Amino acid sequence: MENKVQLITYVDRLGGNNIKGLNLLLKNQFKDLFGGVHMLPFYYPIDGEDAGFDPIDHKKIDERLGSWDDVKALSSSVDVMADLIVNHMSVKSPEFQDFVQNGDDSEYAELFLTFNKVFPTGATEKDLIEIYRPRPGYPFTRVKFNNGEERLIWTTFTTNQIDIDVYSQKGSAYLDNILIEFQKAGVNMIRLDAAGYAIKKAGTSSFMIEETFAFIDELTQKAKKMGISVLVEIHSFYKTQIEIAKKVDFVYDFALPVLVLDTLFNASAENLKNWLKVSPRNAITVLDTHDGIGIVDVASENGEKGLIDDSTLDAIVERMHENSGNTSRKATGAAASNLDLYQVNSTYFEALGRDERAYLAARAIQFFVPGIPQVYYVGLFAGENDMDLLAKTNVGRDINRHYYSQKEINDYVQTPFFAKFKKLLVFRNTHSSFGGEFILKESSNSGLNIRWENNIHWSEFYLDLKSVDLKITYSNLDTVDSLF
Structure with missing residues (x-):
């Protein structure tokens, strides 16, 4: 992966494009701005309950976006990153529907993770309390099979996202076959989505346990043999992140977004400097992504101090809401569906009070700290909170997932702010010092x-x-x- 700025985007939310259109955009209006592109899920379908993160068919590109040949053409000019959704697939997938139809007689029965697989003799209250949860409630859904039997199936995220048994023969083959498709299409980096939850074990938190590291390592070795690098997506306590970074190719610097806000809000770089002294160097840096702005990554845990004092952190979150005119409150926590316990849903520009000067400073910090920078498509446009989309879907994260028209793109690239931002992007991509x-x-x-x-x-x-x-x-x- 080149040490150049990467673009993170949904293909269809950037000018209503397909993959061919995205390729043209990168070669024309966004020429020289990006060394690679992370295309958020482009599998069938892109408009499920979780914007493509609940694939019915992970090996099939949604026809509205194009084909694997289009991905291959894109990869000939820029690095391409794709999501490998390791933890789950759609409840509507043919495999799960066959399981519901035929139960244990289904050829796909072993592919899915049932409650009994992890707790064959039942679970105690302590067992259930220990399970680490990204969202409220227990990670199980009651499913009624065609023979009338009801069973508990693991659903870590939503009832539409059915967890797979990655260590079953079918589960391993499922992931291997996706990697083969990626390799053929020239994908040279994958993001392991929700990898921290992939292994469930009785008596543990079932999150980033020893067996999870072993699974990630095995999958990483397979990918490397195919010429594919691996980025692991984990939101966690900062010391955990440091340990994870020692065992993988790349990790996200998810602590950076809030540390930059802390630096700008409080006119003090103390906390950021302390982090930069110990932060992983094999990092992908972000200020914003398709998810919210993570809080757990800088917060305390079990009485151990975090990167930012909890009272200061509370004030930062409050300032973010105030800066957005309280629109972010309507998208965060219990205010909207797709609950995230550890994130504030807002664009980064809104979190900074739409202050162009502060926003450019934030991006400059990102580009100068260690790591390869990624810029989310809404962040590229210094986007505002999309309250119309939020009202339409009531999905909190949609506040930061605007659909840009071609006219909006054409108008924005003519603005004085974009001229400055573009200058910064090109500088980060071309100056030799960043390789030192x-x-x-x-x-x-x-x-x-x-x-x-x-x-x-x-x-x-x-x-x-x-x-x-x-x-x-x-x-x-x-x-x-x-x-x-």
């Missing part, structure tokens, strides 16, 4: 000073947090230039 050494320079906590050095090439970032004055200087042959 990261240096966190000494400064007061009211300032942030970062330098990159690569032989004779260097770049330096300084942000005065009291005035939000941003200065970027860099080597250019024998001269020193400023970016803005």
Whole structure:
């Protein structure tokens, strides 16, 4: 994977495009801005209950978006990342419907994870309480089979997302066959979606347990033999993230988004600097994604201090809501479906109070900290909260999943703000210093000073947090230039 900015996007929400249209967009209006693209689920169907994360057929591209040949054409010009949804498939999948029809006589019976597989002698209250939950309630759904029998099936996320037994012969083959399709289409990086929940074991939290690491390692080795790198998506306590990073190719720096907000809101880089001293270097950095802004990644856990003091963190969350004019409150927690216990649903631009200067500073921080930056398509447009879409779907995360028209794209790329953002994107992609050494320079906590050095090439970032004055200087042959 190239050390260049990556775009994260739904194919159909960026100008109503298909994969061919996305390819053209990257070659024309977004030329030189991205070294790769993470296409969020493009499998059949893209409009299930969870925007493609509940595939009926993981190996089939939704025909409205194109074909595997289109993915192959895209991969010839940019790196392509795809989601491998390891934990579940749609309740409407032919495999699960066959299981419901035929029960244990189904050829797919072993593919699905039942309550009894994990708890063959039953579960105690303690067993159930220990299960780590991303959302309220227990991770089981009562399913009535055609013979009238009712059974509990694992559904970690929603009742439409049926958990698979990844260690069954059918489960292993299911994932292997998806990898083969990816390889043939030129996909060179995968994101393991919800991998932390893939292994369930009685008497444990069933989240990022020892067996989960073993599963991720096995799957990673398979992918590597196919020339595919692996990014693991885990929201967790920061020390857990550091340990996970030692065992995988890439992890997300999910602590960064709130740490940047803390830095800008409180005019102090103390917490961010402390994190940069220990943060994983094999990171994919983000400020926003198709999900909400994660809180658990910086919070305390079981009485152990987090990256940000809990009282300060509470104030940051409150400030985010206030900055959005309280629109984010309507999309977060119990206010909307698809509940996430650890996220605030809002665009990053809204979380910063639609302050273009602060937003550009936030992106500059992201581009200068260690890791490969990803920019979410709504973040590329400095998007506002989409209250119309939220009202239509009542899915909290849809507040940050706007459908951009081609006209909106055409109008935005002509704005003075985009001209500045574009300059920053191209600089991060082309300056040689970012292939060298990261240096966190000494400064007061009211300032942030970062330098990159690569032989004779260097770049330096300084942000005065009291005035939000941003200065970027860099080597250019024998001269020193400023970016803005």
